[in-house]
Amino acid sequence: NAGVTQTPKFQVLKTGQSMTLQCAQDMNHEYMSWYRQDPGMGLRLIHYSVGAGITDQGEVPNGYNVSRSTTEDFPLRLLSAAPSQTSVYFCASSYSPYPPIGYGYTFGSGTRLTVV
Amino acid sequence: GQQLNQSPQSMFIQEGEDVSMNCTSSSIFNTWLWYKQDPGEGPVLLIALYKAGELTSNGRLTAQFGITRKDSFLNISASIPSDVGIYFCAAPGGSQGNLIFGKGTKLSVKP
Numbered sequence: 001n002a003g004v005t006q007t008p009k010f011q012v013l014k015t016g017q018s019m020t021l022q023c024a025q026d027m028n029h030e031y032m033s034w035y036r037q038d039p040g041m042g043l044r045l046i047h048y049s050v051g052a053g054i055t056d057q058g059e060v061p062n063g064y065n066v067s068r069s070t071t072e073d074f075p076l077r078l079l080s081a082a083p084s085q086t087s088v089y090f091c092a093s094s095y096s097p098y099p100p101i102g103y104g105y106t107f108g109s110g111t112r113l114t115v116v
Numbered sequence: 117g118q119q120l121n122q123s124p125q126s127m128f129i130q131e132g133e134d135v136s137m138n139c140t141s142s143s144i145f146n147t148w149l150w151y152k153q154d155p156g157e158g159p160v161l162l163i164a165l166y167k168a169g170e171l172t173s174n175g176r177l178t179a180q181f182g183i184t185r186k187d188s189f190l191n192i193s194a195s196i197p198s199d200v201g202i203y204f205c206a207a208p209g210g211s212q213g214n215l216i217f218g219k220g221t222k223l224s225v226k227p
Contacts, residue, residue, distance in 0.1 A: 004158075033214065040125070042219035043159070045210060058214065059117070090158050098213030104149050104206070105215060107158030 002026050006091050006108035013081040013115045021076040021111050023091030031094045032074040033105070036060065036087040043090065049074055050097060081115045088112050118143045118209040122218030130226050135192040137221045139205030148188035149206040149215070150179050159204055163190070195225050 007022045025032065033048035035058075045058030049068040063085060065077040074093075078085060092105040122139045129135060139148070147166055151159035163174050165181035165188060172179055176193045188205055202220040209216040 035217075040219060042122075042204065043217040045214055045216070048210075048212070048214055050212060056212070058210065092158075096213075097210070097215075098147075098208045104151070104161035104164060105159075107160070109156075109158050 004091055004093050004106050004108035006089075006111050008111060009109070010112050011114070013078070013113065015081060015083060015115060017081050018077070018079050019081065021078075021089055021091075021113070023074045023076065023108060024072050025074075025091075025093040025106070026072065027093060027106065028071060029093035029095055029106070030071065031097045032068065033058070033092050033097075034064070034066065034074070034076045035090045035092060037090060037110075038087050046076065046089075048097065078113075081113075083115045086113060086115045118207075118216055120205055120207060120209075120216060120218035122205055122221055124221055125219070126222040126224070128224045128226070129195055131195060131197060133195055135195055135199070135223060136189065137191075137203060138187060138189045139218050140187040141207070142186065143209065144185045145207040145209065146185070147208055148179070148181050150177075150188070150190050151204040151206060151217075153202040153204065153220075155201065162203075192223075195223075197225050197227055199223060200225050 004025045034046040035043040047066040049055045089111045091108040094105045150162045153159040163179040170181040205218040206215045
């Protein structure tokens with residue numbers, strides 16, 4: 001089925017470890033983004049990309065890196081995990097950052113990350 | 117920055133009851149979106165609104181784009197157990213028109 005695929009679904013890291021959260025979409029969407037969801041905080045934008053080779057920071061970018069070498073993939077890297085990064089991470093994609101009429105963002109099913 | 121204030125934060129209702137929730141902001145938006153998140157899943161778009169005063173339905177769900185363009189409302193009629201989840205309002209508010217989200221309304225339905 002077409003959509004946004006995130007891996008892994010669950011991950012436990014030790015403080016200071018690094019890891020990459022994977023996100024892939026097969027809808028030929030130019031826009032991709034990463035959000036984190038914390039209890040009572042809603043969804044907050046970490047980084048986004050409007051096309052291959054173009055990335056920019058969102059509301060809460062510190063501690064995270066991204067790159068966009070292909071239209072399909074948008075990995076999120078944690079260089080040195082901290083307990084404050086314990087969260088549920090969602091990748092989303094769309095035709096454009098401003099949703100065209102009839103569309104919204106398509107979200108993946110999330111990665112639940114715990115940093116101990 | 118721009119913020120969406122969503123209320124209530126949570127609701128506990130009996131099956132069959134109607135539900136109302138809203139989203140307000142001090143900023144004006146040209147689009148309002150409502151998403152639902154099932155437990156353990158990502159948010160899914162329910163309704164999109166593009167015009168002030170617009171009233172749009174999707175089954176038992178009805179959403180309205182406020183006339184001032186600073187608010188939106190979502191109503192669910194005759195709730196059923198599968199309505200359980202978190203409902204988010206969203207609007208394009210970031211530097212590139214990225215979606216910003218309210219903090220969500222968590223709905224629990226007692227059979």
